[in-house]
Amino acid sequence: MTPAARVQTAIDLLETIIASARAKGAPADRILGDWFKQNRFAGSKDRRAIRELVYAAIRACGPVPNRGRAAMLRLGQGDPSILPLFDGSNYGPAPIGAKEMPAEGGVAPEWLVERLAASGVEGEEAAALLDRAPLDIRVNTLKADRATLKLPVETEPTAAPNGLRLPTGTQVEQWAEYRDGKVEVQDTGSQLACMAVRAQPGETIVDLCAGGGGKTLALAAAMDDLGKLVASDTDRGRLSRLKPRAERAGAAMIETILLDPKRELEALSDLAGQADAVLVDAPCSGTGTWRRNPEARWRLDEAELARLRAAQDHVLDIAAALLRPGGRIVFVTCSLLDEEGAERFDAFLERHKAMSAQPLALPLGTPRGQGWRLSPYRDGTDGFFIACAG
Numbered sequence: 200m201t202p203a204a205r206v207q208t209a210i211d212l213l214e215t216i217i218a219s220a221r222a223k224g225a226p227a228d229r230i231l232g233d234w235f236k237q238n239r240f241a242g243s244k245d246r247r248a249i250r251e252l253v254y255a256a257i258r259a260c261g262p263v264p265n266r267g268r269a270a271m272l273r274l275g276q277g278d279p280s281i282l283p284l285f286d287g288s289n290y291g292p293a294p295i296g297a298k299e300m301p302a303e304g305g306v307a308p309e310w311l312v313e314r315l316a317a318s319g320v321e322g323e324e325a326a327a328l329l330d331r332a333p334l335d336i337r338v339n340t341l342k343a344d345r346a347t348l349k350l351p352v353e354t355e356p357t358a359a360p361n362g363l364r365l366p367t368g369t370q371v372e373q374w375a376e377y378r379d380g381k382v383e384v385q386d387t388g389s390q391l392a393c394m395a396v397r398a399q400p401g402e403t404i405v406d407l408c409a410g411g412g413g414k415t416l417a418l419a420a421a422m423d424d425l426g427k428l429v430a431s432d433t434d435r436g437r438l439s440r441l442k443p444r445a446e447r448a449g450a451a452m453i454e455t456i457l458l459d460p461k462r463e464l465e466a467l468s469d470l471a472g473q474a475d476a477v478l479v480d481a482p483c484s485g486t487g488t489w490r491r492n493p494e495a496r497w498r499l500d501e502a503e504l505a506r507l508r509a510a511q512d513h514v515l516d517i518a519a520a521l522l523r524p525g526g527r528i529v530f531v532t533c534s535l536l537d538e539e540g541a542e543r544f545d546a547f548l549e550r551h552k553a554m555s556a557q558p559l560a561l562p563l564g565t566p567r568g569q570g571w572r573l574s575p576y577r578d579g580t581d582g583f584f585i586a587c588a589g
């Protein structure tokens with residue numbers, strides 16, 4: 200494909216991604232994946248270039264743009280190689296019209312920029328939410344040791360005890376070490392959230408919102424696969440992805456429990472008052488993961504944020520019912536909005552007067568409210584709020 204044809208393809212894909220974001224339909228990654236499958240003429244270099252153009256254009260537009268062309272023109276404002284490709288050549292984009300305007304730039308839609316600012320995220324700190332994310336892995340201590348593990352590329356230890364940073368673009372999934380379960384792809388921030396649980400062998404721990412089990416696997420490793428570790432979630436599809444991952448990781452201890460929304464405690468009744476620790480990796484807007492999923496900021500609205508706040512309160516209350524006296528809850532959201540972090544934690548402590556905030560000892564981050572914040576700008580991790588109650 201010519202460079203101009205790649206730009207036109209990216210514009211067409213952006214058009215679909217924009218419509219899908221408005222309709223809360225398929226995510227950008229799926230739209231791209233489907234297009235690549237159906238258009239085999241696009242070789243690997245074309246696919247890489249198109250993907251980069253699409254994501255760069257998504258990053259460049261704060262609010263959801265009206266048209267794919269306008270999004271690409273916005274990208275062209277900061278990238279001088281793009282505008283000359285609007286040359287009307289075969290398969291390329293038509294020349295730019297005299298009155299044609301680029302889409303609006305910025306970090307996010309205005310209302311969200313204001314909410315971030317109210318949470319202390321402004322200027323460079325806000326812009327860093329859209330940086331390109333590094334590639335981090337966690338060495339699985341059930342099968343390997345960070346100090347001695349030999350890997351196919353140069354790595355750098357991260358602040359997480361078993362973390363390594365790799366050159367971006369490394370195809371980890373193709374490594375024998377990955378297939379053998381010696382390493383898992385996991386952001387340093389996620390690894391530190393698991394560290395905050397202080398999971399010990401022999402304990403009873405519930406990963407209440409386990410999803411596909413990224414954090415459950417880290418907990419199993421910290422527990423040396425000894426004790427009781429329950430991974431629960433209301434999403435059957437996500438939870439089902441945990442079993443093959445646990446097998447690969449050699450984590451035999453993990454029990455999965457599918458929950459019925461609003462009736463979660465029925466399925467967890469055996470654990471009521473029993474857990475030494477509950478990890479609540481609550482559903483959230485994901486403002487801290489925009490580096491990986493920049494399109495998420497086009498999908499969020501006030502109603503969704505209110506729904507997420509209520510869901511965060513709800514899962515925290517479930518966690519409190521599972522805890523043994525003296526146990527600990529670790530509350531985590533991958534958002535930098537206080538309304539999904541420090542404020543939810545304060546509200547939880549108001550509702551549960553017997554509990555109080557416990558100190559966290561993490562190698563990265565800064566205090567936020569009664570908890571802790573990890574930020575892409577300061578810490579080079581995904582953005583997280585982490586707090587511990589006991």
Ligand SMILES: C[S@@+](CC[C@H](N)C(=O)[O-])C[C@H]1O[C@@H](n2cnc3c(N)ncnc32)[C@H](O)[C@@H]1O
Nearest residue numbers: 408409410411412413414432433434480481482
């Ligand atoms: C941030 S994601 C979890 C990610 C996961 N812990 C990981 O590390 O990969 C939040 C999860 O909460 C789940 N969830 C939403 N409502 C829930 C509820 N009421 N009870 C349990 N899980 C819930 C969602 O299905 C989603 O998988």
